[in-house]
Amino acid sequence: MKLVCTQSDLSTNLSLTSRAVPSRPTHPVLANVLLQADAETNQVSLTAFDLSLGIRTSFSAEVLHSGEIAIPAKLLNDITTRLPEGEITLENESTSTDDPLAGEGSIVTLIPKSGRYQVRAMGAQEFPELPVIENTPALHIPAGALIEGLRGSLFATSADETKQVLTGVHLTVQQDTLEFAATDGHRLAVVQTTNESPDTNTETGLEVTVPARALRELERMLAHAHSEEEPVALYFDQGQVIFEWQNQRLTSRTLEGQYPAYRLLIPRQFERELVLDRRQFLSALERIAVFADQKNNVVKVSMDSEEQEITISCEAQDVGNGRESMSAQILGEDIDIAFNIKYLMEGLKALPSVEIHVQLNGNLTPVIFTPVGGFKMTYLAMPVQLRN
Amino acid sequence: MKLVCTQSDLSTNLSLTSRAVPSRPTHPVLANVLLQADAETNQVSLTAFDLSLGIRTSFSAEVLHSGEIAIPAKLLNDITTRLPEGEITLENESTSTDDPLAGEGSIVTLIPKSGRYQVRAMGAQEFPELPVIENTPALHIPAGALIEGLRGSLFATSADETKQVLTGVHLTVQQDTLEFAATDGHRLAVVQTTNESPDTNTETGLEVTVPARALRELERMLAHAHSEEEPVALYFDQGQVIFEWQNQRLTSRTLEGQYPAYRLLIPRQFERELVLDRRQFLSALERIAVFADQKNNVVKVSMDSEEQEITISCEAQDVGNGRESMSAQILGEDIDIAFNIKYLMEGLKALPSVEIHVQLNGNLTPVIFTPVGGFKMTYLAMPVQLRN
Structure with a gap:
């Protein structure tokens, strides 16, 4: 040679x-x-x-x-x-x-x-042969849409290797979309990317769970793709998935086991709705986190519909306390609700819009965060018990 | 308040x-x-x-x-x-x-x-009181000169806490210079900074050893100084040293114990002399280090006075080998000499000139590296036994 x-x-x-x-x-x-x-x-x-x-x-x-x-x-x-x-x-x-x-x-x-x-x-x-998938039609997704799907889901996978299927992102092929879902049992992130050139012969309803580790490498490799329009071919098979574009190919085994029926977790009706500025909410949380770190990471969010503002606070005994208020458009009755501040912050970081939509019922039922704008992402965080 | x-x-x-x-x-x-x-x-x-x-x-x-x-x-x-x-x-x-x-x-x-x-x-x-030094005249050194002295010496201190006095930089006040010295027993770095506005009433011959940790913080703080000309006041006392400028002050205890008589280690006469490009030498060593890492960090440098070049090489059994040659001005007979590649690279990184001067006698006696130019720095590295 x-x-x-x-x-x-x-x-x-x-x-x-x-x-x-x-x-x-x-x-x-x-x-x-x-x-x-x-x-x-x-x-x-x-x-x-x-x-x-x-x-x-x-x-x-x-x-x-x-x-x-x-x-x-x-x-x-x-x-x-x-x-x-x-x-x-x-x-x-x-x-x-x-x-x-x-x-x-x-x-x-x-x-x-x-x-x-x-x-x-x-x-x-x-050297072992790389797996190949034969006789299966490819699904084609633009690199940019794939990156968006990964960015909006990967962070919510579980890092706990004993949680098996939760250490991966669940992909579902629909007629004209590819859905990404990830949950670690405490929160859930779902992204739907539009497949703009649907293959008529693609099998819909196909589902696989791909290890987060492989998808993080895919995300890194796609960052070097020539353009966001670059089509990436996806081949799915039992036990194996292949992503291929230009001169690059990534193969990964899939995770075995039944993925949770996550769509059932998302409520369809809500008693309360808020619209607020994502960055302002996030930077206030980053400061309150200094105290929440000392106190099981719990932060309290209080809604005040009369003032049209929310107050974010944490009381860490023997250390100190912090509180910040910010304006928000609020529909529904006032309520106090507590969250694990890390889950709240990670979700807010991944949401891609300037303003976000928050929908909830009570203070112990799932809270839904969605971007205001065209991007189809749903983030669900479970509140925690309010102590004090 | x-x-x-x-x-x-x-x-x-x-x-x-x-x-x-x-x-x-x-x-x-x-x-x-x-x-x-x-x-x-x-x-x-x-x-x-x-x-x-x-x-x-x-x-x-x-x-x-x-x-x-x-x-x-x-x-x-x-x-x-x-x-x-x-x-x-x-x-x-x-x-x-x-x-x-x-x-x-x-x-x-x-x-x-x-x-x-x-x-x-x-x-x-x-809160405990910060130490003060009274009735001792200050020595004034421009911030830039102090930074140069620290940059040329700190890297050569020992990280081994049991080596006591070698974990610090030894400072010696002379009539119109401040000398910085550091050694870990395998190599030695000495920098003389010129004190351009000598205080006539400064006690000369004063020596202290200051912990590297304190001096690293000093280096970091000085990087924020308004200008390189900014005078820094130094107060020395038994057991304590104070650096003061603008609105900032750093105090440190000094290290106890007799510092090695390092000046005696530097030979005065040499049988061989080389002049070579510092960056070229350093980047060749960085590549050879990939193999030296596998082999006790030992690199071989061979002088060829006829070709006026040196060859840097390493043979790592079962792994591979590497060699590079570069031109050098060589005076003296050909010789093979081996070094710990890390000590060689660290010294070359700290030397501030484009070209460096290398002086040596045999292949088991101290080798001296100095910058070609005005800056007064001496780096001494002990060769290691050549095996192969």
Whole structure:
């Protein structure tokens, strides 16, 4: 194998794929990145796979001899990022991929403008195949819509690995939408993105739960997409999901288990409604959080419909207290309601609008936050018992 | 006590003083910042003191009633940094400082533009006095020279608390210079800053060792000084040192024990001399470090006087190897010499010039690095045994 590429192409693609390299590999070959060079197409692809999350990216290079080899990912990445801009020659002795021992125990040599680096590599044949999904039509979603869906749901997943299916985002394919849902049992975030070019042959009602870890990598990779209009192809299958665009592909196993019937949690009628400024509410909460941190994170929100304002307060015994008021459009009777301030703040951060709509019934039933504007997001937070 | 100040003045000064608040205070009052407000001068001062390092800063405010009180530093800082810009009123009930119980168990109220915060505070009389040094003439050093001295020495102090005196920087007052020295036993950094306006009555030959922690805070505070010309007054005493400028003061205890006679370690004659580009050397070392990390951090530097170049290399068994060559002006016979790559890189980062001068004798005797140019800095690194 022999190829010449630029430092920036190699470095950018290595840092993207390296995210799928496990920090404690169960098998030595998984600590590697699989490099495949094709002299016919002059394309180089890099693949990393931890047996759950897989990332493959490819880029153009001058490929003099085809070949494939598994190179220690961290070492190659550490050297490449430190090299100056310019061309790099990458080669190993064996140039034939027919030889079953090609690359086995061999040395890969990197020759940048100055210097020479050699890294002990492994045979490509030991590297596991990335999963493929065949005979399933793709769903196409613009990169921007996918990013919005991830941004509005990922934060609400559970970080507790024992909660299984709650550590993922639940995706539901509808006729002309893709719905994202995430809950950790205390709050729920649901985003509906519009699929503007619906595939007539896409199976609707299809549901999968994808690990948050894979979707965080997807979010990071999409941030580098050429444009928000870039279509991303989604392939769903039992146990596996694939996202593919341009020269990049991310595969992930799906989470097993029944996802909660979250749509039933969202009330349909409300006794009270508020409209208020999201940023003003959030920055007041950030200050009150200094006291709430000392007191189980509980914050009290009091509605005053006569003054058309809400008061946010926290009394932390032996430490101090804080209160702030802000104007709000209020419909319904006055009420005091308590929240875990972290859930309130995280939801407000993810809502994409200037003003938000808050809908509630009593002070122990679900409270719904939605953006004022076209974006379809629903955030549900459960109030907590008001002590004092 | 009652005062009105701006959010930015309070926040900036709190974040400077808070650095001297111990994370695990030995006495509850040390978790506080002492706030003193003087209605006559309209000045507010903030003091924090962990019994070793003390920081006091002051700023102008509208002081309506004089008073002093000890306020929980973290809480006050956390609230203040989150407040929007604008005026803040700070008050507590007691306005008399003659009352011995003033502020004891009292409440401080912060009233920003919107909202109201109350914090439980402690009496000022419990807060320990900052050390003072009387009847000792000050030494005056421009802020810029002090920053240069700290930047060129602090990195070479030992992080090992059992090494006592080596965890500090040794300061020596000379007729018209202040000398900074730091060593951890493996390398040594010495900087001489010129005192351009020597005080004729300053005692010369005075030596103290100041804890690195205090000097790091000094460096941080000086970065906010109005100009590099700003004179900083230094007061030295047995056991205590004080740095004072504008409205800021930093006090620190000094470290006890005999500092090593480091000047004797620097050879006066050399068999070999090199001049080379500092950045080029450093960036080659950063790449070779990827392999040296796998091999006791040892890097080999080989001189080739015929080619007028040096080669930097590392062979990490079972992993790989790297080598780079760069041009250098070389005087003396060829030699191979090995270093701990971290000590080499840290020294090169601290040297302030484009080109550096390297002087050595054999491959197991001290190697001296100096900047080419006016700046007076000496960096000494001990080579390590060359294995292979």
